[in-house]
Amino acid sequence: MAWTSLCELSELEDGQGKYVEIEGFQLAVFLSNGKVYVMDNYCPHAGGNLAGGFVDDGCAVCPWHYWPFHLENGQLRDSPGVKVKTYETRMYEHEGRHLVQAELPMP
Numbered sequence: 001m002a003w004t005s006l007c008e009l010s011e012l013e014d015g016q017g018k019y020v021e022i023e024g025f026q027l028a029v030f031l032s033n034g035k036v037y038v039m040d041n042y043c044p045h046a047g048g049n050l051a052g053g054f055v056d057d058g059c060a061v062c063p064w065h066y067w068p069f070h071l072e073n074g075q076l077r078d079s080p081g082v083k084v085k086t087y088e089t090r091m092y093e094h095e096g097r098h099l100v101q102a103e104l105p106m107p
């Protein structure tokens with residue numbers, strides 16, 4: 001596992017997703033009520049781009065057919081057996097920049 005910088009906090013918009021591709025990971029980064037969440041970008045329904053979605057009631061909502069995945073654990077709202085992988089996040093301050101980091105499984 002390694003903490004990896006994904007973007008700056010200022011690049012995120014509350015309630016919206018941002019796509020980040022890094023180290024072979026395709027990720028959706030969300031800001032909701034001042035907290036950052038990171039999950040895989042790929043929607044298990046039909047491969048929608050979760051980063052293109054939005055936050056509703058604590059869930060990242062896929063823009064294709066509106067499946068809602070909990071920001072905290074990636075579980076589909078009404079069917080927790082269906083899940084998107086989520087990653088631990090933290091803020092890291094470096095030379096005045098507020099970096100969003102996720103703990104990614106590195107070899």
Ligand code: FES
Pocket residue numbers: 043044045046047048049062063064065066067
């Ligand atoms: S592809 Fe995401 S809800 Fe259908």
